[in-house]
Amino acid sequence: MVVLRFLAVALLxxxxxxxxxxxxxxxxxxxxxxxxxxxxxxxxxxxxxxxARHKSKSGQAVRHTTVAEEVGPAPELAKAEELIxxxxxxxxxxxxxxxxxxxxxxxxxxxxxxxxxxFVENGLGKTNDSIAAYRKSVAVKPDVFESNxxxxxxxxxxxxxxxEQFLRAATQLKPTSHVAEGQARAWLxxxxxxxxxxxxxxxxxxxxxxxxxxxxxxxHLAAGQLLEKQGKPAEAEREYKQALALNxxxxxxxxxxxxYMRSHRLPEAETELRKLVATNPQQADARIQLxxxxxxDGKYDDxxxxxxxxxxxxxxxxxxxxxxxxxxxxxxxxxxxxxxxxGLLKSNPNDAALHQSLGKSLLEQxxxxxxxxxxxxxxxxxxxxxxxxxxxxxAASENKDYPLTIKxxxxxxxxxxxxxxxxxxxxxxxxxxxDFKRASANFHLFLKAANGxxxxxxWQAKHRLIxxxxxx
Numbered sequence: 001m002v003v004l005r006f007l008a009v010a011l012l013x014x015x016x017x018x019x020x021x022x023x024x025x026x027x028x029x030x031x032x033x034x035x036x037x038x039x040x041x042x043x044x045x046x047x048x049x050x051x052a053r054h055k056s057k058s059g060q061a062v063r064h065t066t067v068a069e070e071v072g073p074a075p076e077l078a079k080a081e082e083l084i085x086x087x088x089x090x091x092x093x094x095x096x097x098x099x100x101x102x103x104x105x106x107x108x109x110x111x112x113x114x115x116x117x118x119f120v121e122n123g124l125g126k127t128n129d130s131i132a133a134y135r136k137s138v139a140v141k142p143d144v145f146e147s148n149x150x151x152x153x154x155x156x157x158x159x160x161x162x163x164e165q166f167l168r169a170a171t172q173l174k175p176t177s178h179v180a181e182g183q184a185r186a187w188l189x190x191x192x193x194x195x196x197x198x199x200x201x202x203x204x205x206x207x208x209x210x211x212x213x214x215x216x217x218x219x220h221l222a223a224g225q226l227l228e229k230q231g232k233p234a235e236a237e238r239e240y241k242q243a244l245a246l247n248x249x250x251x252x253x254x255x256x257x258x259x260y261m262r263s264h265r266l267p268e269a270e271t272e273l274r275k276l277v278a279t280n281p282q283q284a285d286a287r288i289q290l291x292x293x294x295x296x297d298g299k300y301d302d303x304x305x306x307x308x309x310x311x312x313x314x315x316x317x318x319x320x321x322x323x324x325x326x327x328x329x330x331x332x333x334x335x336x337x338x339x340x341x342x343g344l345l346k347s348n349p350n351d352a353a354l355h356q357s358l359g360k361s362l363l364e365q366x367x368x369x370x371x372x373x374x375x376x377x378x379x380x381x382x383x384x385x386x387x388x389x390x391x392x393x394x395a396a397s398e399n400k401d402y403p404l405t406i407k408x409x410x411x412x413x414x415x416x417x418x419x420x421x422x423x424x425x426x427x428x429x430x431x432x433x434x435d436f437k438r439a440s441a442n443f444h445l446f447l448k449a450a451n452g453x454x455x456x457x458x459w460q461a462k463h464r465l466i467x468x469x470x471x472x
Contacts, residue, residue, distance in 0.1 A: 077113055084116060089123040096120060100136075111140040115147055122154065130154055138166065145173035149186050156193050163193050171208075184212035188219060199226055210242075217243035217250045224255055233259050244272075249279060257289055266297040277306075284313035288320055295323075300331035318344070322354075329361060337361040352382035359391055368398040379411075386415035393425050402429040420449040424457050427464075436468040 076095045083092035096117040102108035118133035134151035141147070152167035167190040175182030191205035203223050210219035224239035237259050243252035253276040260269035273290035276283065291306030307324045314320065325340035341358035348354055359374030375392035378385055389412035396404040409426045427442030443461040450458050 089120045092120050109140050111137045127158055145170055145175045180212045184209040217246040254289055269293045284310045295327050334361045334364040352378045352385050356388045368395050371395045397425055402432045405429040420446055440469050
C-alpha cells in the first residue's frame with residue numbers, strides 16, 4: 001500500500017535565476033509520485049552594463065508536494081519535515097542525519113531524506129554539505145527530475161563544472177507536477193550555465209524554454225541578451241519583440257531601445273520608450289533612457305525634461321546627474337550646467353573631469369578667472385588630462401596671462417597633437433609678449449593648418465604678420 005505524505009520545499013536563490021510568475025501560487029500542492037520537490041529558482045539578477053534583464057526578486061517561499069513511499073515514514077523523518085515546514089532547519093538537521101546514519105528502522109539509502117538534508121543544509125548556508133546530500137539523493141535514485149535540478153542549481157551556484165551534467169539530466173526527466181513549468185525551469189537553468197562556454201547551445205536552451213512557457217517573456221529576453229553579446233542584433237531584436245508582445249511593460253522595451261540607439265534608429269527607440277513612459281510614468285529607467293535617446297537625436301529640451309524627471313526619482317544616480325549637466329552644456333544652458341557641476345563636485349571634489357566641465361560652463365559665461373581656477377585644479381588632479389590644458393590656455397589668454405597660456409599649450413603639445421587654434425593662441429600670446437619672431441612662426445603654422453576653416457582668425461593672423469614681420 002502506498003502511503004502519501006508532504007514535504008516542505010523552499011526556493012533556491014542562485015545568481016541569475018529566472019523570474020517566473022509564481023508568487024500567487026507559492027503554496028500550491030503539486031503531486032509528486034516519483035520523488036521530492038525541487039528547490040526551484042526564483043530570481044534573475046541584471047547583467048550591465050548597461051543589458052535588459054529583470055532585476056532580482058530572490059527570496060524564499062514554501063511549497064508542498066506529495067511523495068510516494070514504499071513504507072510508512074520513520075518518526076524522525078516526519079518530525080524533520082514538520083520542522084522544515086516551519087523553517088527550523090537547525091532542529092531538522094540532526095534528525096535527518098540520524099535517519100541517514102541507519103539503524104533498525106531507518107534506511108541510509110532513503111533518497112527523500114537525502115533530498116531533505118540537501119534542502120536543510122542549503123537553508124543553513126552550508127553549500128558544500130547541501131551539494132553532498134543532493135549527490136547522495138541522485139545516486140540512490142537518479143531518475144528524479146527534482147533531485148537532479150536541485151543538485152544542478154546548487155552546483156551552478158558554487159561554480160562547479162558538473163552543474164551542466166545534472167541540469168541536462170533534469171531536462172530529460174519529467175517533473176511530477178506542473179510539467180511544462182518545471183521543464184522550462186530546467187532548460188533556463190541549463191542555458192545560464194552554458195552561456196559562458198557554449199553560447200549557441202544556451203540560445204537553443206532558452207528557445208526550448210520559450211516553447212514550454214509560451215506566455216513567459218523571460219526566455220526571449222535572455223536569448224536576446226546573449227544574441228546581442230554575439231553581435232547578432234537582428235536576431236536579438238526578434239527575441240525582444242517576442243518578449244514585448246507577451247508583456248508590453250517588460251524590460252524588452254529598454255533592450256529594443258538600446259539596439260535602436262546603437263544602430264542609430266533613434267525615432268524607433270523614442271517610439272518604444274514613449275509607450276513605456278505613457279503606461280508607467282514613474283518608471284525611472286524608462287524616462288532616463290528616453291531622455292538619452294532624445295539627447296542623441298538633438299532634442300535637448302525634451303531630453304532635459306525626461307532626465308530631470310528621472311533625477312527626481314533616483315536622486316542618488318551620479319551618472320544621471322552628470323549626463324544632465326553635460327546636456328545643459330549642449331543646450332547652452334551654461335548657468336544650469338554650472339549649478340549642476342558644483343553640486344556634483346561637493347561629493348566628488350577630486351574628479352578632474354568635473355572641474356574641467358565646470359570650467360567650460362564658466363568659460364561660456366565669460367567668467368574667465370573662475371574658469372581658469374577650475375582648469376588649474378583639473379590639471380593639478382590629473383596632470384595628463386590633455387584637453388584641460390587647451391581650455392586652460394584659452395582662459396589664461398582671456399585673462400591676459402600670456403606666460404600661462406604658452407606654458408599650458410606647451411604641456412598640451414606633449415600630450416595631444418597640435419591644432420590650428422593652438423598655433424593661433426600661442427602666436428597671439430607671443431605677439432602680446434613682443435616676441436615677434438616666435439609669434440610670426442606660429443602665425444605661419446596656423447595659416448598653413450587652418451586652410452580656410454577659421455576665416456576670422458586667419459584675417460587677424462595675416463594682418464599681424466604684415467605688422468610684425470620685417471619689411472622686405
